[in-house]
Amino acid sequence: MTISMERPAAVVTATPRLPEISRMAGVGTAVSDTSFTQSEVLELLDIDNPKIRSVFLNSAITRRHLTLPPADESGRRAPEPQGDLLDKHKRLAVEMGARALESCLKNAGAGLSDLRHLCCVTSTGFLTPGLSALIIRELGIDPHCSRSDIVGMGCNAGLNALGVVSGWSAAHPGELAVVLCSEACSAAYALDGTMRTAVVNSLFGDGAAALALVAGGGEAAPAGPRILKFASLIITDALDAMRYDWDRAQDRFSFFLDPQIPYVVGAHAEIVVDRLLAGTGLRRSEIGHWLVHSGGKKVIDAVMVNLGLSRHDVRHTIGVLRDYGNVSSASFLFSYERLLAEEVARPGDYGVLMTMGPGSTIETALVQW
Structure with a gap:
């Protein structure tokens, strides 16, 4: 059976004008410092199992940003204990998150002093106080800035946060809010050579992205x-x-x-x-x-x-x-x-x-x- 992938011609209909919850005002992204091809990761981790190699090489991924453990005297990269992984998550999530936030605000034509609510999203480590507090301290953001943290909801969490922060934005028209997703996926790796972890290790990379939101504003509303x-x-x-x-x-x-x-x-x-x-x-x-x-x-x-x-x-x-x-x-x-x-x-x-x-x-x- 052949499944057609062609989309039907658009049908013009009279659609009602839906009320606006908020508006997307700017976006910015950041990644960790080092990147590797899939073949390089296989060699660095000394993976020779043909089935696991196939998972990596047939992933449709050319390159990813990863922060791998340092090599030992023999050149092997040993699994990191959970405490070291949590430290890695904290360092990477703050560093990438800060850069993504600054890029987002620049794209929105705003500055750190304009920020009124910061919602941070992550699932690759647990922090208390949350990532939002660490970012506010790192960048010198006004300590009166409202904040929230969404932890552990996984890959769908960016849209969960967008729904929550859109509601905050609608309740505070004209004030700038940001959803910041910072995922240090290298801090959630288990280098044990099993097929279970191979699927994960072949797929995820480090990255952060921020989205600015503003509600209201009339003719002065952002173009997003x-x-x-x-x-x-x-x-x-x-x-x-x-x-x-x-x-x-x-x-x-x-x-x-x-x-x-x-x-x-x-x-x-x-x-x-x-x-x-x-x-x-x-x-x-x-x-x-x-x-x-x-x-x-x-x-x-x-x-x-x-x-x-x-x-x-x-x-x-x-x-x-x-x-x-x-x-x-x-x-x-x-x-x-x-x-x-x-x-x-x-x-x-x-x-x-x-x-x-x-x-x-x-x-x-x-x-x-």
Whole structure:
């Protein structure tokens, strides 16, 4: 059976003007200092198992930013104890997060003194006080700045945060808020040579991304897209299919991905997108821009097939996976930054943001330029 990937011609319909929750005012990204090709990672970790090598080399990833443990006298890179990984997470999350935030504010035409709410997202380590407090101290942000932290929600958490901060923004019109996703995925690696960890180690990379939000403003409102609506779906039957929990054999935390998760996500993508568009008068064919989480080649393929999308529709998702790997909650904002750089979005265009993660959860948002 051949599945057509061509999208039907757009049907022009009279759509109601949806009320704006908030507006996307600027974006910025950052990565860690060192990057490696998949072949280089295999050699550095001395992986010779053909099945594990195949996982790395067939991942559709060319290069990722990683912070690997230093080599010992024999040239081998030993697994880091959990305490060292937590230290790594703190250092990388603050460093990348600070750079992404400053880049975002510059893109929004704002400065640190303009920031009124900072929401930090991470799932690659646990910090108390949270990442928001550390970033505020690191950059000398006004200590009266409102803040929040979203921890442990995984790759979908960027859109969870966007929903929460859009609500804060709507309640504080004209004030600047930022969602900052900082994921030090190198701090969540288990270098034990098993197939379970190989799937994770072949996929994730270090990265941070920040998105500025402003509500209201009338004619002075930023030129970015209007956030119109959110829709979520938690697939409770697949609650354990993606998880980060304690591995007693390794005496540390370890991430697990069920091999069936791409198909589970793909099978439910249509359900949540239809819910997102319900009541808007919009059809899927009228969505001009799709920004989907770079969850992995099989995940992207499954979403494409089930939503009838072309490779062009998800070109930025594919490109981010190729150049950075899966940077967890920050991935969709890397794609958004690339879309803006293309300068192809026009006033009136609609876009759908989609992220997937533990739960198993699919999060979506509808925006309009």
